Amino acid sequence: GENVEQHPSTLSVQEGDSAVIKCTYSDSASNYFPWYKQELGKGPQLIIDIRSNVGEKKDQRIAVTLNKTAKHFSLHITETQPEDSAVYFCAVSNQGGKLIFGQGTELSVKP
Amino acid sequence: NAGVTQTPKFRILKIGQSMTLQCAQDMNHNYMYWYRQDPGMGLKLIYYSVGAGITDKGEVPNGYNVSRSTTEDFPLRLELAAPSQTSVYFCASTFRPGDGQPQHFGDGTRLSIL
Secondary structure, three states: OOOEEEEOOEEEEEOOOOEEEEEEEOOOOOOEEEEEEEOOOOOOEEEEEEEOOOOEEEEOOEEEEEEOOOOEEEEEEOOOOHHHOEEEEEEEEOOOOOEEEOOOEEEEEEO | OOOEEEEOOEEEEOOOOOEEEEEEEOOOOOEEEEEEEOOOOOEEEEEEEEEOOEEEEOOOOOOEEEOOOOOOEOOEEEOOOOHHHOEEEEEEEEOOHHHOOOOEEOOOEEEEEO
16 A cells, blocks of 8 residues: 655754655555644644646745655745744545545744 | 534543544535544544445554444544554545545544543
8 A cells, every 4th residue: 555754753943944844655646745734732734735747836935846756745845934833744645535644744943 | 614523622531431533524525534643643544434324444443433424424433442542533524535625624532541
């Protein structure tokens, strides 16, 4: 079955710096790649997603890049702010629609 | 619009007790999911449903049961609680997963088995 690896598990940056989180997957049939943000005591919330026919997608300070050949995708957050501090999860899905999640990255943005 | 609502938010059970975790959504989504999240780990799929009357197993179904009698509700049942089931449980729903529609999550039920 599908296997998703996410790195790093923790990431600490200074406010204003950029943060990058990477995920690799194993199933070449996977075609949907969402990123979720989870704040303390809350459920995950979708922040950005990308489909397999697109290489990059951007939404204000957040961007996701996808390399289908290498089977990896990354989340990029620019100009980080303290409110970006949270746990971020990547996920992978195929035509069946079930999500397989990475292990999560705890991002800490220091003022 | 409430989205996905989970009850209770917290619960402590004794080994061998049973309980039902409730999940309701008001977005008319056909697809609903139950996940568990262990500390420092991602979410693991327990069971899912593609519509009323239809359920199927996910990655970690052992020790759990589900039912889906209506579109809105998708309860998760623990019959004989074990310490290994201590976890945070999340319910999610979506309209059309194969088309890149996002899953919407509830805020979770934190369950401790002692």
